[in-house]
Amino acid sequence: MQPTELSAIELVAAIRRGDLTARACTEAFLDRIASLDGSINAFLAADRGAAVAQAEKIDARRSAGDPLGPLAGLPVAVKDALCTVDMPTTCGSRMLAGYQPPYDAHTVARLRAADAVIIGKTNMDEFAMGGSNENSAYGPVRNPWDLERAPGGSSGGSAACVAADLAPVAIGSDTGGSIRQPAGLCGVTGFKPTYGRISRRGLVAFASSLDQIGPLARSAADCALVMESIAGHDPGDSTSLAAEVPAYTKLLDEPLTGLRIGRVAAHYGAGLDPEVAAGVEAAFAAFEAAGATIHEVELPHAEYGIPTYYLIAPCEASSNLARYDGVHYGHRAEPERGHRAEPERGHRAEPERGHRAEPGEPAAAYVGEFDSPLVEMYCRSRAEGFGPEVKRRIMLGTYALSAGYYDAFYAKALRVRRLIQQDFLKAFETVDLIAGPVSPTPAFKLGEKTGDPLAMYLVDMYTVGTNLAGIGGISFPCGFTAGGLPIGFQLQGPALAEPLLLRAAHQYQQQTDWHLRRPALAT
Ligand code: GLN
Helix, strand or coil: CCHHHCCHHHHHHHHHHCCCCHHHHHHHHHHHHHHHHHHHCCEEECCHHHHHHHHHHHHHHHHCCCCCCCCCCCEEEEECCECCCCCCCCCCCHHHCCCCCCCCCHHHHHHHHCCCEEEEEECCCHHHCCCCCCCCCCCCCCECCECCECCCCCCHHHHHHHHCCCCCEEEEEECCCCCHHHHHHHCCEEEECCCCCCCCCCECCCCCCCCEEEEEECCHHHHHHHHHHHCCCCCCCCCCCCCCCCCHHHHCCCCCCCCEEEEEHHHHCCCCCHHHHHHHHHHHHHHHHCCCEEEEECCCCHHHHHHHHHHHHHHHHHHHHHHECCCCECCCCCCCCCCCCCCCCCCCCCCCCCCCCCCCCCCCCCCCCCCCHHHHHHHHHHHHHCCHHHHHHHHHHHHHHCCCCCHHHHHHHHHHHHHHHHHHHHHCCCCCEEEEECCCCCCCECCCCCCCHHHHHHCCCCCHHHHHHCCEEEEEEEEECCCCCEEEEEEEECCCCHHHHHHHHHHHHHHCCHHHCCCCCCC
């Protein structure tokens, strides 16, 4: 078998035994990226030299009999929202084109400490805002199951690269579904842990009260392996949880006898694709056959999930993205040709690439009256650096937070968020997990929803509740449509129920082979 066909657990074991070198493993994935990613566009950066050098170091340490980390030699792709000291971090935005962070995100540092090999940075919707990857400034990712379709988003590159065997494991981030939804549409396993389970330090912030990092892999067992290295408290993130990290991989085997799974009748209303509904029903039956019992539960406020999320997330984003002004961070509008600012009396240092325009001077991408040259520079830099969806969210969030509207929109959304959270707490009094679809439809065509932001937002109807409640969720394939597209199944669990979520998904994957199917890709 090719290394690219092995699971993360098998790869780590083969490298540890000496059946496979870390170098050969890394090169196998890099070669596959070189031959296939031209048509998928899952990667924004890959540093072959650095990855191979890192793998060689691991091989040398193994030969010398030195101790190796738990992920020794495992190639890992990382969403471009996580800072990497040795690769640019663009967050899918023109705003951060070429940005080279001065430090590694906590998750990246943990992966390196575990001796994983970071093979590249994955494409994503700009600033993680989107559900199709079409908001990337670097072109959309294509779904490996059908190159005319979207892989989902915002971690679309991470999901597509695992689906196409370009990486055994990828890291994503999930603010309203961005790990689970692309995993579902690409037929891979995606795990969004409890809020705070993994440190957000070095994750470019979108909506800080919702953002959570997690793994995407072929199986729940591979996700468990990676979780053991990246979960845990970090004093550098005040919202990271101090709870001990269980040995997830050791907790997968217990059978599901007696597990109570909740089913939400309201999930099956209009808008749910009948093939998706059938796939999900078959998964419920498989869980029942494995010893679980299914119970109807209600999440009465779930219908307000989308409006609540699409107020809270843009509000937080409008604040988080204020730092991209061309001075603190991000793209700075270039001076217009021919214009030279006159130094003022009393020396003031000029910005390096700066432009000090006169008020009223027309700007490249922003035409208007400016209070000062500095304001003009901010306006033009932001107008040029951000794409349309990010601008839409900043405007929505700024409006909802503004005096006079704050109580009607933001404060109200916070109150509804609490009701949504209480729905879950109440449901978890009678069931251990809640299950259902990940997305209302299978992967949609590229361009199908780009003209209708609301249609794109509705794709998140089953995923945003998890983030609003701060709990965990896992998605994995439970079948295919007649047209050959993966259907996703989602399990949601109470806070810190990671071991149960991983075990339930693993037990399902022990009895089914949907997660092992691979798209036919011409190399
Ligand atoms: N699709 C959702 C959005 O556009 C979720 C994004 C995410 O989880 N990062 O906001």
